[in-house]
Amino acid sequence: MAQEEPIKNDSANAPSANADTGSDAKREMSTIQFPYGDLDDAMAFARAIHEVGGQGCLAEQLAGFLKVAPSGGAFRARMAHPRIFGLIEYDRGEIKLTSLGLRAVDPQQEAGARVDAFLAVPLYKALYDRYKGYTLPPPAALEREMALLGVSSKQTDKARQVFDRSAKQAGFFWAGNDRLTLPVIKSRPETRPVEDAPPAPNRDFDQPQQGSGGSGGGGYHPFIEGLLKTLPATGKEWASRDRAKWLKTAANMFDLIYEGGDAEIEVRLKAEEQF
Structure with missing residues (x-):
């Protein structure tokens, strides 16, 4: 057949x-x-x-x-x-x-x-x-x-x-039906089970992120989050008067957010822009 x-x-x-025997063995x-x-x-x-x-x-x-x-x-x-x-x-x-x-x-x-x-x-x-x-x-x-x-x-x-x-x-005829050309196989990223990622470290301070009163998405009170975003980049110029203004704002926020402030925080500039 x-x-x-x-x-x-x-x-x-x-x-x-089975192995070919007899007449089958004579066949080409x-x-x-x-x-x-x-x-x-x-x-x-x-x-x-x-x-x-x-x-x-x-x-x-x-x-x-x-x-x-x-x-x-x-x-x-x-x-x-x-x-x-x-x-x-x-x-x-x-x-x-x-x-x-x-x-x-x-x-x-x-x-x-x-x-x-x-x-x-x-x-x-x-x-x-x-x-x-x-x-x-x-x-x-x-x-x-x-x-x-x-x-x-x-x-x-x-x-x-x-x-x-x-x-x-x-795919060997991709370059033409008259020649054998090794196909180009695009590699695919290996897929693996996704594990739970650890929480991202706080890049601003070396302390654990803990919520307090409100939630601004970063672990601190929204007022603190907003204040931290106003800090200039490391190494950039920051005038003393602007530093003092920032610190005064921070002190006022601390009084608003936290308890136990039994003393007033005073921020002032000294001569020659030093404090």
Whole structure:
């Protein structure tokens, strides 16, 4: 059957494929791995696993979700594609997402995962290494190149078509459909849980901020907050007469806001602007 052809040629990636014997051994076999399904199909398979069981699930569970028989050739063939792209691994009836597969199902990391999945395919990596920075050959010549790399001569047409689609889906044709160019992936800031920030220290005084009577948003009475804002910046000129005026205003505010003022505070200027 046509659907079982990938399993025979990619036996290392099929969950239950037997070694070729007899007449099958005489057939021309591909000696380099490549998928029969494109990258989008492999990504969809990985997302199905994530939807069914998070990081992994049983093959029969996934087959039920996809509404196919778990022992059928179609399911086994479809499972071979994401394995070659490095998105999944299969062991004793359980299918798990690899670290690359987990990135593929994360919307914030999907673009970079597509690039890495494309380059995880031995045939695609060989072609990229050979032609990066150069124009790709025409379809017929590219198929001959694939044959030299190990693709069966009867499969080069199919391999080239899937290669073209996967390269486009991974973003390698962004600079033109005639060349493979590594996509530019914009880095995203890592998201982490936000912890409660400690209260900001008081920049005006080395003492804890405590409310008193009213609230001006900074921990002091609104009158004090307003008065502090009138202080000039450190190092700037501040005339003695203005200093005295500020201190008198502060003394009046203290009498208004605080209790226990049993003596009068006097602020006055002495000769030569000193006090």
